[in-house]
Amino acid sequence: MASFLNSLFGSKYPQTAKYEAEQEKLKSDYQRLIDFENSSNYNRFKELDTLVHSGDFIKKVEQLKSEKFKDTPEYRKLKDFESLRKSSDLKKYFKYKASHNPERINSIAQSDILKQYSEIKKWIDSAEFREAKSKKDYKKSEAYTKFKEFKSLQKDSDIKFYYKETNKAIYKNFINIDNSERLATFESLKEEVESADFIAFKKDLEDPKRFAKSKEHALISEYEDIKKTPEFKWFEKIKNKDLFKEIDKWQVTFEDDFDSAQIDQNKWINGYYWGKALLNDVYVLKDEKQFFSDSNIQLRDSVAHLTTKEGKIKGKVWDDKLGFVPKEFNFSSALISTGQSFRQLYGKFEAKVKVNDSSPLNHAFWMVGESIAPQIDIFRFAEGGAKNFKAGSHTIDNSNNALHNVTTVNGVKFDSDYYIYGLEWSKDKLTWTVNGVTVHEQTKNIPQHPMYLVFSSHLLKDVEKINLPSALSVDWIRCYQQRA
Structure with a gap:
């Protein structure tokens, strides 16, 4: 009937499978977030994000997109070169130079025949020759005789060529241009504009795909490609949310999923801590009607089952007057604790547990330190069977008076499923939860000593009839401490 009403009207607590799945997904997503933040892909994105948004990079991109060859000093040099190349005086200069006449003229100018001709012509043009010519x-x-030699030299092809060419306008233009600053400027510009670097520069600036071929475009493309990946899109969508505040707050300090074949003896001891510490043996208190046995602890399907059974078993009882007294018990049970391996002051403690309804059997998940008090009961099932449990703390004041801050938690048949029982413990507050729902809070008499974990099943009264065997089944236990 309870399950029907819960499905019809809703439970006080979310379904364990759903709640656990949500928590596991949150943890998985958080780890995914951490992994991505530490990935080379994200580190590369951050490098690129800084780079592509830097002022120098933006200016370079704008330059690549807007800069034209016609706006550069190189363009003006090319135009100056083309203007000089098209000028008539330089065109005539290079045309005449290509004819090889300048070389011939220069060769004749340095020859003995021109020297001889020049000397005779100088004498022919003198008064002395005119006087000699007038005589009978x-x-x-x-x-x-010299005059006849002169006439003969005048007919020489080199002499005729020399004087004919040197009197031409094209030769005079050649002489004016040759070795001039104008020619030097043209030659310098020609060397520059015909260089491989200049040609490559011009080709680059005139390429319509210039930006697309640039390293800046490649870096932007790499940056945008990272942003388009599913992992990055997921990261961007989730990174600024407060989903992971609670997870980020805690780090695991102790855990056990009970995946091995036997209980991990490096983590757990069977029986009360002081029995192991002082006697290396197991004992129970004088009010307990069961004895703890290793054989009552079974790991199966990644669950630790602490089973209470009916049957004769011998053990020790601690009596504060008589000490340890041998006794035969009619029931056996189990207790596991971290008394020798793990203790913690403050933090968060959670366990996924299922209990059998075997009232008045006492199934408990509790914490304790060096003394019997203070003690924290995360849950303690007893007289109410699986309908409710007690949650609270037991402390002692300065006058050695016991202080009990305990509440009864109900709202569901707790033997119907596994439930995740939790305690968050700070300096000023204790908070109990079931499947993430707060069921009790305490702000006074907060324990201030490190404690260890205990799972146990006890029988504290004589009974004629009890439904056994009964198990306290622990799927997993996790403890957390706040990150520094």
């Missing part, structure tokens, strides 16, 4: 015996004179 001129044709028999040395002057006439």
Whole structure:
């Protein structure tokens, strides 16, 4: 009937499977977030994000997109070169130079025949020759002989070529241009604009795909490609949410999923801590009607089952007057604790547990330190069977008076499923939860000593009939401490 009403009207607590799945997904997502934040992909994104949003990079991109060859000094040099190349005087200069006439003229100018001709012509043009020519015996004179030599030299092809060429306008233009600053400027510009670097520069600036071929475009593309990945999109969507505040707050300090075949003896001891510490043996208190046995602890399907059974068993009882007294018991049970392996002051403690309804059997998940008090009961099932449990703390004041802050928690048949029982313990507050729902809070008489964990099943009264065997089944236990 209770299950029907819970499904019809809703339970006080979320379904354990759903709650646990949500918590596991949250943990998985948080780990996924941490892994991505530590990944080379995200580190590369951060590098690129800084780079592509830097002022220098933005200016470079704008330059690549807007800069034209015609706006550069190189363009103006090219235009100056083309203007000089098209000028008539330089065109004539190079045309005449290509004819090889300048070389011939230069060769004749340095020849003996031109020197000889020039010397005779100088004498022919002198008054001395004119006087000699006026005499009657001129044709028999040395002057006439020189004159005939002069006439002969005038017919020489080199002499004729030399004087004809040097009197041409094109030659005079050649002389004016040759070795001039104008020619030097043209030659310098020609060397620059025809260089491989200049040609590559011009080609780059005139390429319509210039930006697409640039390293800046490649870096932007790499940056955008990372942003398009499913992992990054998920990260961007979830990174600023407060989903992980609670998870980020805690770090695991102790856990056991009970996956091995036997109980991990490095973590757990069977029986009360002081029995192991002082006697290396097991004992129970004088009010207990059961004895703890290792054989009552079974790991199966990754669950630790602490089973209470009916049957004769011998053990020790602690009596504060008589000490340890041998006794035969009619019931056996189990207790596991971390008394020798793990203790903690403050933190969060959670366990996924299922209990059998075997009232008045006492199933408990509790914490205790060096003394019997203070003690914290995360849950203690007893007289109410699986309908409710007690949650609270037991402390002692300065006058050695016992202080009990205990509440009864109900709202569901707790033997119907596994439930996740939790305690959050700080300096000023204790908070009990079931499947994440707060069921009790305490702000006074807060324990201030490290404690260890205990799971146990006890029988504290004589009974004629009890439904056995009964198990306290622990699927997992996890303890957390706040990150520094």
